[in-house]
Amino acid sequence: MSKNKPIVYSCSGCSSAAQMANYIAIKIDRQKIAEMSCIAGVGGDVTSLVNFAKSGREIITIDGCPLKCCQACLKRHDLRPTEAFVLSEFKVKKKLGEDFDKDQADIILNQIEQNILQKLK
Numbered sequence: 001m002s003k004n005k006p007i008v009y010s011c012s013g014c015s016s017a018a019q020m021a022n023y024i025a026i027k028i029d030r031q032k033i034a035e036m037s038c039i040a041g042v043g044g045d046v047t048s049l050v051n052f053a054k055s056g057r058e059i060i061t062i063d064g065c066p067l068k069c070c071q072a073c074l075k076r077h078d079l080r081p082t083e084a085f086v087l088s089e090f091k092v093k094k095k096l097g098e099d100f101d102k103d104q105a106d107i108i109l110n111q112i113e114q115n116i117l118q119k120l121k
């Protein structure tokens, strides 16, 4: 894995929007556009994960809703994302006890990937 690749975080919470964020971040990781790491470790002050977040690489966040938990976890350590995506801004509804719409997720995944690839040029 290239050390120059950005790190991608998703909020990965319990709602459909958070799980869509996780799905999108996983896809971005598997396509080797960025390297996914665990935002829970950053929020929980787990040393190795905080050090990774502070390694100086660009940071992409994918949050499900305006509460922006990824960004809040990073802020604890004085970190800000280079690129921040919030799925509610893509008209994603946050629902509890329901899965996300995979067709909608794939459309947004494509939009986010194009956006990241443009910025990485």
Ligand code: SF4
Pocket: 011, 012, 013, 014, 015, 017, 018, 063, 064, 065, 066, 067, 068, 069, 070, 094
């Ligand atoms: S950003 Fe919103 S959807 Fe994501 S974990 Fe936080 S509250 Fe849940």
